[in-house]
Amino acid sequence: MKPSAASGVGAALPSAGVQGTIDEIGMPLASTTFVVVDLETTGGSPNAAEITEIGAVKVSGGELLGEFASLVRPSVPIPPFIAVLTGITDAMLSTAPRITSALPSFLEFARGSVLVAHNAPFDIGFLRAACDQIGVAWPMFQVLDTARLARRVLARDEAHDCKLSTLARLFRASTTPNHRALQDARATVDVLHGLLERLGNVGVHTVEELSLWQSKVTPAQRSKRHLAEQVPAAPGVYVFADDDGRALYVGKSKNMRSRVRTYFTASETRTRMTEMIAIASKVTGIECATNLEAEVRELRLIAERKPRYNRRSRFPEKGSWLKLTIEPFPRLSLVRQVSDDGAAYLGPFGSRRLAEAAMTAVHEAVPIRQCTQRLSPRKPQAACILAEMGRCGAPCNGGESVEQYAAHVEAVRSAFTGDPGPVVRRIRERIDSLAHRQRYEDAASHRDRLSTFVRTAMRCQRIAALAAVRQLVAARRLEAGGWEFHVVRHARLAAAGTSPPGADPRPYVDALAATAETVLPSPPPQPAGTSEEAECILRWLEIPGVRLVEVDGKWSFPVPSAAAYAHIVGATEQDRAHAAPFADRRGLRPAG
Structure with a gap:
């Protein structure tokens, strides 16, 4: 990749005497436009559930400017417990627009405003996931969370919890929340106004001050805000470093300066960032020509410099691979690296546990040997218990010739590089049999192993096609x-x-x-x-x-391929999300 010109970064400016810029000072609350949004969904995780309703209210200076309400037709049926909770049924959504039309309409309604939500990580998480799903860039809204504000503003004897229904009663909201999006958004507006009235009495008059109040910013964080001014207001990758030049954290943004500023106002809610900012002494910005270049540069810098405050992508070299060995009677082996030896490989897996799960799935479907010693057709050995159980053809003692055993090897090789259909069908037969006997936990274990295998095969085949x-x-x-x-x-x-x-x-x-x-x-x-x-x-x-x-070259995929079984992965993720539909750990208790 051609290196982009890095911005010049001089010595850190002293924290005293730095004049704040207009956008750093913030917007007066009295003239700020807020869009209060609430969603209803089919479940609790944006990775496995979909939006069914969007409700939003636009206000400024205490005046109502407009409302937005739309049902959204998901691609999956409404779970019964969600229908009972919200009153939204499949029949109600039969003529509703898809998210591809409802979401752009909402984003246009909210353009240029500050987004407000009660338990904002939930609603914003779904909105961002929906943007990714339909290929729309997520606008960099400033977000306020009324639940977080309430935990800081209210005493414990005022509210025993910070649920929306509790706060609506406390502030005498004109609308009672009822798990419908627009009604809940209207109630949240009254809660927001009640909280802002409290905050005005303690000197909070701008959105910037509100963000600081919301996020428990330390004096040390505020004192280092000048570091953001060294970073270009351009797309690229930014690197936080300590006094010795060691990278602490690497991130990317379409506007690096704006994103870096959020670390010093604590709009970034990850707790480990407070510790990182206390150690950081400079921030370097590397401009990139495109967003994809920024994504790739971020990954490469994290892998190269291994900053301790990045949790993902630090050790790509530690992935595990399944290898179908090259010998008269091949077997599956877990390896760290791919060699140019003509063997079939599947991976990489993020952990050894996942690799072992995929290996077990293959062993359940194909009677390939599981022993680790080298076998020779000329030197028979005693068979193991798997041969007695019918799970291995016993090539070790001559039960199968090299030619007979090659059929199993070809089935595994085909599952890795082309059609995993035979493996999938055999495991699904096993799952159905276990479920019929009401051995649901065993069936779920087989399902999870099959999903791991299919997901990795899909990924490996897609990447291998591009790598060629x-x-x-x-x-x-x-x-x-x-x-x-x-x-x-x-x-x-x-x-x-x-x-x-x-x-x-x-x-x-x-x-x-x-x-x-x-x-x-x-x-x-x-x-x-x-x-x-x-x-x-x-x-x-x-x-x-x-x-x-x-x-x-030739960019093509095998037909059929593992992608034909993508529905197995989606169904597994959905089953996991629905297993505990009310396991909400968003922490609604007031801070003590």
């Missing part, structure tokens, strides 16, 4: 005009760039490809970069409007 392409150049038109381009070689981002509005994009593409990083292929199915980087690239390539400019 020597060079792929793709482009997407930008909203402001012009194009963004990416050069991908063996599933690694080799270059990123843009062309200005109105210019002929072809010379820019040619120049980018000519100066792109030289990338050598890795042993298949491994990409030249990390699997996470390859997934980022694939997500970008799947965005509507992306055009393939050049493909050097």
Whole structure:
């Protein structure tokens, strides 16, 4: 990848005598437009549930400016307990718009405002997930949480908890919350006004001061706000570092300066960030040409510098792979690396536990041997108990010849690289049998192992197909005009760039490809970069409007492939989400 010009970062300015900018001072609460939003959903997790209703109220200076209400037709039926809780039924949603039309309408209604929600992580989490689902960029709203504010403002003897119904009664809301989106949003408006009235008496008069009050900002955090002014107000990657230059945290943003400022106002709610800010002495911004380049740079910097306050992506080299060994009687083996030895591999798995679960799934479906010693067709050995149970053809004692055993090997190889149908069908037969005998926990264990195997096979096959392409150049038109381009070689981002509005994009593409990083292929199915980087690239390539400019090689998927069984993964995640529908751990108790 071509390096982007890094912003010049000088010595840290002293905290005293730094004049705040207009956008840092904040907006007066009296003239700020708030959009109070509430959602109803099919479950508690945005990864497994969908939005069924959006309600929002727009207010400014205590005056009602407008309301937004829309039912949303999900792709799955309403669970019975949700229908009882909200009163929303499948019949009510039969003619409702899909999220693809309801969400853009809401975002237009909320444009330019401060979003407010009661238990905001829940509602904002669903809205952001819906944006990702339909390919719409999430606007960087400032968000206020009335539940969090209430925990700071109210004494314990005023409210025994901070549920919306409790606070609505306390502030004599004109609307009683009833688990319908618009009604709950109206009640939240009255709660917001009641809380703002309390805060005005303690000197909170701007959105900035409200954010500080909401988030328990320490003096040490406030004193380091000047570090954000060293960061460009541009898309890219930012790096927090200590006095010795060691990276503490790496992040990305479409506007680095704006995002970095939130760490010093504590809009960032992760508790470990307070400790990180106390140690940090400088922030470096690295400008990137495109959002994809920023994503990839973030992953590479985290893997390279391993900042201790990043939790994900620090050790991509620690992934596990399943290997179908090369020997007269192959078996499955757990390995750390992929070798160029002609063996079939599946992975990488994020943990050894997941790799073992997928291995168990294969062993349940295919009678491939599970012993670890090397076998020779010329030296028979005693059979193990698995042969007596019929779960192995006993090639060790001559029960199966090399040719007979090769049928099992081919079934496993095909499940890794092409069609896992036979494996899937055998395990599902086992699940149905266990469920018929009411052995539901055993059936669930088989289901989880099958889901792990299918998910990894889908991912591995998609990445392997891209890794086989020597060079792929793709482009997407930008909203402001012009194009963004990416050069991908063996599933690694080799270059990123843009062309200005109105210019002929072809010379820019040619120049980018000519100066792109030289990338050598890795042993298949491994990409030249990390699997996470390859997934980022694939997500970008799947965005509507992306055009393939050049493909050097063959980019294709096997038919049939593991993708044909994607519904198994979705059903498993949905089952897990519905297993404990009322297990709400959002912490609604007031702070003591």
